[in-house]
Amino acid sequence: MHVEAKNLHKSFGSFHAVRDVSFGLEKGKLVxxxxxxxxxxxxxxxxxAGLETPDRGDIYFDGxxxxxxxxxxxxxxxxFQHYALFRHMTVYDNIAFGLKxxxxxxxxxxxxxxxxxxxxxxxxxxxxxxxxxSGGQRQRVAFARALAPYPQLLLLDEPFAAIDAKVRKELRTxxxxxxxxxxxTTVFVTHDQEEAIEVADEMIIVNQGKIEQIGTPxxxxxxxxxxxxxxxxxxxxxxxxxxxxxxxxxxxxDVRILVRPEFVELGTDAELTLPSASQTGRVxxxxxxxNHWLVExxxxxxxxxxxxxxxxxxxxxxxxIGVLIHRLYVLDGDNSIMVENRLKQDPMPVHI
Amino acid sequence: xxGGMPAAAVQAQAGVPYRGVLQEKKWVRRTLIGVALLFLxxxxxxxxxxxxxxxxxxxxxxxxxxxxxxxxxxxxRLTLLVALIAIPCNTVFGIAAAWAxxxxxxxxxxxxxxxxxxxxxxxxxxxxxxxxxLFGVNGWFGPFLAEHDIKIIFAFPGIVLATMFVTFPFxxxxxxxxxxxxxxxxxxxxxxxxxxxxxxxxxxxxxxxKWALLYGIILxxxxxxxxxxxxxxxSGHIRGQTNTMPLHIEVLxxxxxxxxxxxxxxxxxxxxxxxxxxxxxxxFRMKRYGQGEGEH
Numbered sequence: 001m002h003v004e005a006k007n008l009h010k011s012f013g014s015f016h017a018v019r020d021v022s023f024g025l026e027k028g029k030l031v032x033x034x035x036x037x038x039x040x041x042x043x044x045x046x047x048x049a050g051l052e053t054p055d056r057g058d059i060y061f062d063g064x065x066x067x068x069x070x071x072x073x074x075x076x077x078x079x080f081q082h083y084a085l086f087r088h089m090t091v092y093d094n095i096a097f098g099l100k101x102x103x104x105x106x107x108x109x110x111x112x113x114x115x116x117x118x119x120x121x122x123x124x125x126x127x128x129x130x131x132x133x134s135g136g137q138r139q140r141v142a143f144a145r146a147l148a149p150y151p152q153l154l155l156l157d158e159p160f161a162a163i164d165a166k167v168r169k170e171l172r173t174x175x176x177x178x179x180x181x182x183x184x185t186t187v188f189v190t191h192d193q194e195e196a197i198e199v200a201d202e203m204i205i206v207n208q209g210k211i212e213q214i215g216t217p218x219x220x221x222x223x224x225x226x227x228x229x230x231x232x233x234x235x236x237x238x239x240x241x242x243x244x245x246x247x248x249x250x251x252x253x254d255v256r257i258l259v260r261p262e263f264v265e266l267g268t269d270a271e272l273t274l275p276s277a278s279q280t281g282r283v284x285x286x287x288x289x290x291n292h293w294l295v296e297x298x299x300x301x302x303x304x305x306x307x308x309x310x311x312x313x314x315x316x317x318x319x320x321i322g323v324l325i326h327r328l329y330v331l332d333g334d335n336s337i338m339v340e341n342r343l344k345q346d347p348m349p350v351h352i
Numbered sequence: 353x354x355g356g357m358p359a360a361a362v363q364a365q366a367g368v369p370y371r372g373v374l375q376e377k378k379w380v381r382r383t384l385i386g387v388a389l390l391f392l393x394x395x396x397x398x399x400x401x402x403x404x405x406x407x408x409x410x411x412x413x414x415x416x417x418x419x420x421x422x423x424x425x426x427x428x429r430l431t432l433l434v435a436l437i438a439i440p441c442n443t444v445f446g447i448a449a450a451w452a453x454x455x456x457x458x459x460x461x462x463x464x465x466x467x468x469x470x471x472x473x474x475x476x477x478x479x480x481x482x483x484x485x486l487f488g489v490n491g492w493f494g495p496f497l498a499e500h501d502i503k504i505i506f507a508f509p510g511i512v513l514a515t516m517f518v519t520f521p522f523x524x525x526x527x528x529x530x531x532x533x534x535x536x537x538x539x540x541x542x543x544x545x546x547x548x549x550x551x552x553x554x555x556x557x558x559x560x561x562k563w564a565l566l567y568g569i570i571l572x573x574x575x576x577x578x579x580x581x582x583x584x585x586x587s588g589h590i591r592g593q594t595n596t597m598p599l600h601i602e603v604l605x606x607x608x609x610x611x612x613x614x615x616x617x618x619x620x621x622x623x624x625x626x627x628x629x630x631x632x633x634x635x636f637r638m639k640r641y642g643q644g645e646g647e648h
Binding site for chain 2: 049050051071072073074076077078080082084085086087088089097098101102145146149
């Protein structure tokens with residue numbers, strides 16, 4: 001289903017939860033609503049479902065305005081943060097509920113429930129009650145229950161928040177696969193950027209009730225449009241200004257600068273790809289991050305972080321080392337602009 | 353404690369008896385338990401046994417004769433009838449109030465929660481007097497009622513009203529905390545799947561609250577049948593007509609018919625025991641189905 005939201009507003013008392021939110025979702029896409037807690041993501045999701053009414057603005061499903069359509073008639077599947085499984089019903093009855101409400105014939109219900117139980121890998125659990133299941137299993141039941149009545153839009157509210165880290169990663173992959181198989185337009189809410197980047201086809205970044213940016217994970221990661229997105233998505237350090245950073249003297253003087261560790265290279269002149277574009281810094285601290293080192297470097301009184309491969313020579317706090325910043329982001333008012341290291345453009349290209 | 357070593361090992365090593373932080377010395381424990389049990393026996397168990405001993409001390413025939421006597425039967429019938437009207441009313445009210453309080457946001461919610469407790473705070477005698485002041489001959493509606501020949505005070509409707517007032521909070525009180533912890537997400541899930549409001553209530557809400565509801569009803573029933581103060585004020589004590597069981601027992605007692613008084617009392621005592629049994633059973637079921645814990 002094609003979904004469109006136009007200028008949505010919602011307040012709870014004096015709290016303006018959602019401000020002028022507009023977006024369009026293409027059919028079959030898996031969209032992540034990403035933002036800090038309390039930023040209005042869940043409210044947007046609940047308005048799509050009809051659990052909250054927007055104060056202003058319109059919602060369209062396939063071009064039809066649904067503001068006044070009751071949630072019962074919206075053909076939506078909803079997975080709650082804590083699943084909200086019917087605690088007195090078995091797994092089977094939970095999944096069958098939506099079909100029973102539609103008054104489907106018994107054999108059809110049995111067929112559909114069976115199909116979903118296999119799809120979600122819950123075979124053998126049909127007779128269990130929710131409190132007899134693990135977190136991951138409950139999530140699967142919630143997912144199967146939401147999908148059973150053939151919804152046209154699937155909404156997931158923090159679907160992995162209540163599950164421990166190890167199972168969460170498995171479930172993410174599983175969920176993406178599952179939604180791919182079913183081919184349903186899906187929106188999920190998360191405050192975990194890693195999760196959004198990994199799962200979503202498209203991300204909507206929400207902060208303080210407003211949309212900061214819409215785009216694919218790559219677009220948002222590589223080309224953040226606002227200072228908030230630049231600092232919220234990905235790891236970064238923000239500097240008060242860009243003075244003294246080699247290769248960036250063309251950057252305006254009084255703007256904040258954001259540097260991502262993966263764009264900072266460390267090493268001796270022999271190790272660096274372009275020693276002429278580098279400067280010397282002092283290692284302040286190193287942090288082991290499992291699959292890489294995160295190195296804190298003092299650079300002309302500024303602190304930047306750099307990612308360093310485990311394969312590279314081990315460095316220690318106090319070492320002096322060459323620092324090459326490949327690119328950085330200039331945070332100018334409401335905009336964020338990517339700037340390349342000027343000295344990286346070879347001063348004497350070979351073809352001259 | 354002791355780096356996760358089993359208690360027995362610690363005990364063997366240290367050579368002193370192992371005690372938990374909250375385990376007092378033996379004599380303290382024994383004295384406390386003894387005092388509690390003694391008190392329980394003196395105040396609760398002995399009087400209860402005494403009721404039965406007295407009821408049967410002139411033989412089983414006298415016992416049954418006292419219960420099956422005309423006025424006693426009338427009192428039992430009246431009590432049952434009052435309960436039959438008051439309890440469904442308070443059940444419907446209790447569910448409605450608990451629903452409103454736990455599922456909606458509205459002004460005056462805190463006031464409603466406090467108001468529900470009013471009958472617990474007000475002395476039953478005063479509750480009875482309120483109705484006399486409202487519906488009595490010299491009360492607010494007195495002239496109007498006299499004109500239309502409707503009798504409320506010293507008649508059946510008054511007894512029902514007084515009973516309803518006194519038993520008003522029981523069902524709501526049981527349901528509100530449970531429904532508040534359960535939240536309304538299950539209901540929302542059902543609505544999104546297309547269920548109507550009625551369907552949501554019958555297949556989601558009611559099964560989730562049924563044990564608490566049942567307990568509320570049972571408590572309400574026990575109180576409705578046992579209420580003395582408020583009913584005493586509005587009933588007028590007309591034998592065989594407006595005497596409920598507790599009032600009938602008082603009349604018998606005042607007439608020195610101790611055996612008969614205790615015989616009818618045993619019925620109320622058995623009601624109390626049944627209430628306790630149902631409570632125990634309900635708590636067992638609640639635990640089994642994990643209500644009020646875990647998931648939310």
